[in-house]
Amino acid sequence: MNEDKAARFAAALAGLPRLPLASVRPTPLEPMPRLSAQMGGPPLYIKRDDLTGMAFGGNKTRMLEFSLADALAKGADTIVCGSAVQSNYCRQMAAACARLGLDLHLLLRPIRPIDRVECQGNHLLQRLFGAQVTVLPDSDMDAQQEALTARAAELTAQGRRVYRPRQDDTLDLDAIAYAEVGIELARQCRDLGLQPRRVYVSALDTTQAGLVLGLRWIDSPIAVRGICPFRDWPRRFDDMVRVANQGAVRLGLDIAFTAADFDNDDSYVGDAYGLPTAAGLAAVRAVARTEGILIDPVYTGKTIAALWDDVRRGQLPADEPVVFLHTGGAPALFGYAAELLSE
Ligand SMILES: Cc1ncc(COP(=O)(O)O)c(C=O)c1O
Secondary structure (H helix, E strand, C coil), X not given: CCHHHHHHHHHHHHCCCCCCCCCCCCCCEEECHHHHHHHCCCCEEEEEHHHCCCCCCCHHHHHHHHHHHHHHHCCCCEEEECCECCCHHHHHHHHHHHHHCCEEEEXXXXXXXXXXXXXXXXXXXXXXXXXXXXXXXXXXXXXXXXXXXXXXXXXXXXXXXXXXXXCCCCHHHHHHHXXXXXXXXXXXXXXXXXXXXXXXEECCCHHHHHHXXXXXXXXXXXXXEEECCCCCCCCHHHHHHHHHHHHHHHHCCCCCCCHHHCEEECCCXXXXXXXXXXXXXXHHHHHHHHHCCCCCCCCHHHHHHHHHHHHHCCCCCCCCCEEEEECCCHHHHHHCHHHHHCC
């Protein structure tokens, strides 16, 4: 890795408003020898971003350090956002808002029939952290956007200072957090004498945009293999390019990206976002039973399933270490008990 460029990145990052939400940084990089043996594959390592520390951790904790600092800098007292009922983002957002004394309104899309009736996993935790949760009638994303806009307008009319995170002009703040993770990972690999050429990660937009930004900036040979949790989301490549470039501009880094810089595979999604696959559930069980580590059926399980498939197809040299970046999500397990127990 290029230390001068890493130092330039750190200096630029230090100029951004940031809140200390992650209590573990750097997160550990550990071997997974029993999973490697079970797969019959290369030496596997896990980067434990599930251990960032806030409310069961995960990738969003680090992102919220920048986006909620931006919210506070803009004088916000209320956050309005939404995702799926079992959203890890919304769980970590709810914990952060509780800690910062911000009101949070979550408008959530049900994905499975059970999401309308059961309050488990992330949904339970969102409510426990005091978020005002509305479960929308269906999973229509356009309708969700309209409902979010309407709720923000209503609260603004009541005198609340509303901030909506992850808008076009702020999405790169989330990515920047993962540019730092890319550099952190490269440094840990160097310190351990590891020379991986691939990191597997569950990623749709900001996580991969950031990782690629950070790794490319420091001239790291580690390539990011993103495994997409969403089906039919072709605009993700444009999004990642735009967000990575926007992050580079914000940090004053002279680097630019095109779609060719992003390897993001949506062939492990199965029927749809949020619906488990047999391979993903098998991966969740295998990681639990070989390493005592919890992954999840929506994101990281499908990522390990992809890694395993690459091993089976002979895509990974036996002597080259491979890193799995664990982005968290284990609380969702409790919302998928029936599927997990249906072996
Ligand atoms: C556990 C987990 N992994 C990965 C992702 C993908 O993150 P991004 O949208 O930044 O690509 C998410 C998003 O919510 C997630 O919860």
